[in-house]
């Protein structure tokens with residue numbers, strides 16, 4: 444595999460998805476990879492998608508895609524309930540896996556996916572794009588350098604309006620893993636873990652329904668989680684909030700950081716540090732988040748470093764999303780499962 448990887452990494456796309464079309468196909472191409480084949484259950488959709496995105500082959504069969512010897516790695520971006528079976532099949536076929544979040548609908552399923560790749564010496568990464576943002580990396584750097592002194596709180600603002608072209612299974616299909624927590628809480632949990640270098644212990648939450656979602660799914664949530672260090676992390680996530688803007692704040696004894704418009708797929712936003720009554724901008728060199736993720740994935744395939752978010756990071760973020768859902772459902776404080784901690 445080593446020589447092949449040096450030439451070009453062959454990719455199979457499991458899912459004719461919006462996210463692949465908007466971001467990941469380009470990122471694969473920009474970092475030495477080549478999307479070779481795309482799979483959809485629908486033959487016409489697969490063929491149309493392949494043509495529109497310059498991909499040579501289309502298939503409705505996962506086994507055909509996985510039997511392709513030119514495919515070194517797969518990108519799984521189907522609806523959430525399909526990730527598990529597809530990842531296990533990919534591992535069985537000896538393919539490296541970049542998987543979308545949430546990894547699965549249960550922790551045992553997510554852990555099985557990560558173990559299947561680990562046991563075969565294959566790379567498994569979770570596409571938590573936010574920890575690839577230059578802004579988020581800068582916040583982490585400042586926090587970890589102690590610029591804020593002892594940190595006691597973080598606030599995450601990730602309440603947006605779900606674009607119309609995405610208003611389908613996320614809002615109406617519990618069986619596909621729809622709902623706000625599987626979509627956004629996983630990302631915010633990962634971002635908090637990354638910036639604070641800390642683990643969530645427990646969470647309280649309230650969900651809401653404001654007209655977009657159906658079938659018992661929620662389109663908004665607010666929660667507070669307590670980290671192992673005692674730091675409190677508050678998050679507001681929504682699909683129905685058109686005008687709030689996004690951001691995150693970290694507050695410590697010696698200062699506060701304000702990262703504005705950073706909870707997004709785009710390489711935008713700004714970071715500000717407030718200390719001693721003054722606020723100043725912190726320079727950030729923006730970079731495409733998905734290009735950075737794919738670049739690190741390709742490097743990991745060559746034995747250089749690890750993906751920005753590995754499989755255990757995906758297990759940990761899922762543990763938080765499940766705890767958020769359970770806390771909102773029960774009205775109680777819920778412990779975040781320690782799943783993945785011993786392995787990560």
Ligand code: NDP
Nearest residue numbers: 458459460461462483484520521522543544570572611612
């Ligand atoms: P899409 O809705 O664009 O579709 C992906 C696949 O899901 C399609 O190929 C289709 O499979 C199936 N699908 C589409 N619509 C429906 C439906 N109404 N009911 C059932 N199945 C459907 O996916 P997204 O790009 O929005 O999301 C794909 C994955 O990526 C999800 O896991 C999501 O959480 C994740 N994601 C991650 C982001 C990130 O930045 N990390 C951003 C956006 C999404 P088929 O063709 O086989 O029928």
